[in-house]
C-alpha cells in the first residue's frame with residue numbers, strides 16, 4: 001500500500017521543489033513517503049502521524065528524520081519553524097492555517113496546476129481578477145478564525161506552504 005502511495009508523494013515533493021534550504025513538516029506522513037524523499041533532497045524534515053506502527057516503518061527508512069506520533073489537528077498552526085508543510089494523500093480532516101484570506105487564495109492557486117495553467121488566457125480575457133475574487137469569497141465562507149489568522153479545512157492536499 002505504502003509503495004503505491006509513493007508516486008504521489010514524489011510528485012508533491014517535486015512540485016514543492018523541496019531543497020536543502022527547506023525545513024519540512026510532512027503532515028499525516030504514514031510510512032514517510034514524502035518525508036523520506038524530502039530528506040534525501042537535503043531538507044531538514046519532521047514527519048507526523050497518528051499511527052505508531054507506521055512511524056516505526058518510517059523511522060527504519062530514515063533515522064535522520066524527526067518522527068512524531070501526534071494528531072496533526074492538534075499541532076500548533078503555522079509554528080514558524082517549518083517553512084514548508086507537505087501533506088500527501090491524507091484523508092485526515094486537517095486544517096491549514098493562513099494569515100488571511102488572500103494568503104489562502106495565493107496558496108490554493110499556487111498548488112492547483114490547472115489554475116496556474118489557465119492564468120495567461122484568463123488574464124488576456126480580463127477574467128483573472130474575477131476568479132481571484134470568487135475564490136476569496138469561497139474561502140471566506142469556509143474558513144474559521146484561528147489565532148491571528150484563519151483556518152481552512154482541506155483534504156487531499158499536495159501542498160507547499162511557506163511561512
Ligand SMILES: C[S@@+](CC[C@H](N)C(=O)[O-])C[C@H]1O[C@@H](n2cnc3c(N)ncnc32)[C@H](O)[C@@H]1O
Nearest residue numbers: 005028029030033049050051071072088089092
Ligand atoms: C493515506 S495515508 C498517507 C500517508 C502518506 N502521507 C503518504 O503519502 O504515503 C493517510 C495517513 O494519515 C494519517 N492520519 C489520519 N488522521 C491523522 C491525524 N489526525 N493526525 C496525523 N495523522 C493522521 C494516517 O495514520 C495515515 O498514515
